[in-house]
Amino acid sequence: MIDNLFQKIVSLSKRRGFVFQSSEIYGGFEGFYDFGPLGVELKNNIKKAWWDEMTKNQKNIVGLDSAILMNPRVWQASGHLTAGFADELVECKKCHHRFRKDFLSKNKCPDCGGELTKPRKFNLMMKTFVGPVEDETTTTYLRAETCQGIYLNYENVLNSMRMKIPFGICQIGKSFRNEITPKNFIFRTREFEHMEMQWFCQPKTAPQFFDYWKKERLKWYLNLGIKKANLKTREIPKDELPHYAKRAVDIEYKFPFGWEEIEGIHNRGDFDLSNHSKHSGEDLRYYDPSLRSGQVKEKYFPYIIETSVGADRSFFAFLCDAYEEIKKGRTKTTKATKEIEILLKLHKKLTPIKIAVLPLVKNKPKLVKKTKEVYQMLRPYFVVQYDEVGSIGRRYRRQDEIGTCFCLTIDFESLKNNDLTVRYRDTMKQERIKIKELILFLKSNV
Numbered sequence: 098m099i100d101n102l103f104q105k106i107v108s109l110s111k112r113r114g115f116v117f118q119s120s121e122i123y124g125g126f127e128g129f130y131d132f133g134p135l136g137v138e139l140k141n142n143i144k145k146a147w148w149d150e151m152t153k154n155q156k157n158i159v160g161l162d163s164a165i166l167m168n169p170r171v172w173q174a175s176g177h178l179t180a181g182f183a184d185e186l187v188e189c190k191k192c193h194h195r196f197r198k199d200f201l202s203k204n205k206c207p208d209c210g211g212e213l214t215k216p217r218k219f220n221l222m223m224k225t226f227v228g229p230v231e232d233e234t235t236t237t238y239l240r241a242e243t244c245q246g247i248y249l250n251y252e253n254v255l256n257s258m259r260m261k262i263p264f265g266i267c268q269i270g271k272s273f274r275n276e277i278t279p280k281n282f283i284f285r286t287r288e289f290e291h292m293e294m295q296w297f298c299q300p301k302t303a304p305q306f307f308d309y310w311k312k313e314r315l316k317w318y319l320n321l322g323i324k325k326a327n328l329k330t331r332e333i334p335k336d337e338l339p340h341y342a343k344r345a346v347d348i349e350y351k352f353p354f355g356w357e358e359i360e361g362i363h364n365r366g367d368f369d370l371s372n373h374s375k376h377s378g379e380d381l382r383y384y385d386p387s388l389r390s391g392q393v394k395e396k397y398f399p400y401i402i403e404t405s406v407g408a409d410r411s412f413f414a415f416l417c418d419a420y421e422e423i424k425k426g427r428t429k430t431t432k433a434t435k436e437i438e439i440l441l442k443l444h445k446k447l448t449p450i451k452i453a454v455l456p457l458v459k460n461k462p463k464l465v466k467k468t469k470e471v472y473q474m475l476r477p478y479f480v481v482q483y484d485e486v487g488s489i490g491r492r493y494r495r496q497d498e499i500g501t502c503f504c505l506t507i508d509f510e511s512l513k514n515n516d517l518t519v520r521y522r523d524t525m526k527q528e529r530i531k532i533k534e535l536i537l538f539l540k541s542n543v
């Protein structure tokens with residue numbers, strides 16, 4: 098267990114360009130964050146790993162990118178404008194701080210011990226207006242989940258892609274929730290990215306698909322290097338189920354502040370399609386030619402199994418899991434500075450910078466020229482960084498800290514032999530490799 102891991106991740110994020118506070122020069126904006134140059138690479142890699150998993154590794158899933166703003170009637174049908182999407186809010190009568198009731202263990206203000214008001218329902222949807230007039234007729238909401246866009250396009254996708262049940266539609270996009278207490282860095286924010294997949298199936302097959310998706314989703318994290326001991330699932334008790342769900346399981350990660358949800362898997366039954374049918378007047382039942390009439394109805398509302406994960410929240414989990422500290426450093430051969438070394442053991446698919454190219458010293462023009470040639474050669478294929486500032490040991494440590502898979506060092510021998518040294522991040526093993534074999538080597542190793 099690393100002391101103060103939470104603080105260390107926050108500080109690394111700012112120091113090395115992963116995550117910044119939004120509107121920082123204006124004092125910040127609570128519940129909003131910006132992703133810096135390394136953060137956007139890492140987040141894109143997480144999204145790409147998820148997208149590839151859904152659309153390439155799994156069968157029969159197609160993608161979608163629907164609009165953030167939708168007809169406000171959508172949110173009537175989905176239950177988001179009623180109590181279904183509201184948290185219970187309490188306010189301290191003394192200091193006027195507000196809290197989500199289910200986050201409090203005692204019936205007292207956690208900040209000043211003051212008395213709390215009675216809970217009232219607080220809707221999490223963020224309102225906006227479309228067009229020049231601001232009244233009830235032009236009010237709509239920033240979506241709180243991306244899946245509604247999927248339900249609205251269910252028939253379009255079915256018909257245009259000639260899909261047959263069972264099949265899935267997946268989508269990545271921004272969601273907005275007016276969280277009462279955004280907290281724990283990027284764990285709970287008011288704007289975040291959802292990665293959601295909706296699996297449409299015959300009602301009787303829903304339980305078996307639920308179990309299938311639960312296993313597959315756990316596997317995804319493990320395959321991307323999350324430690325088994327830091328992952329678990331939690332069956333949601335009946336009285337805590339969301340308004341749309343028949344069954345729900347959370348995948349939880351052991352964050353520095355405790356076990357918390359990173360992904361929800363839900364059996365949504367026919368709640369969504371039947372409600373959208375009712376509210377829109379469109380018949381969204383599925384005609385299933387595989388069912389013989391007389392035995393089972395040929396037309397029915399498919400059941401939906403949903404997998405729903407936040408790109409930002411899983412980003413945080415991947416960072417926490419990859420973070421290691423080595424007291425007094427790893428280098429045994431030299432008298433390297435004996436300070437704590439940080440190693441970010443991100444999976445090679447996720448790590449923001451794959452390769453760093455380093456001249457052994459920066460004051461030898463021939464070395465620098467050759468290093469820059471290698472750098473230019475690699476740029477079309479990999480996210481690669483050139484770094485010449487500081488001693489070579491310090492530069493290795495800087496790259497270890499951001500998870501770079503390989504450091505390539507060009508030294509005086511390289512000028513004669515047209516080769517370089519490859520240094521592996523996790524083992525610090527070094528080997529020489531010919532420059533003409535480099536791209537092949539890296540392509541099979543990154």
Ligand code: ATP
Nearest residue numbers: 274276284285286289358359360361405406407410
């Ligand atoms: P919670 O109980 O934590 O408020 P939820 O059960 O409402 O979350 P879902 O609607 O199931 O969350 O969303 C699925 C996933 O979306 C979550 O597991 C999380 O990864 C992500 N997510 C939800 N709300 C937020 C948020 N405010 N900030 C960041 N990520 C979020």
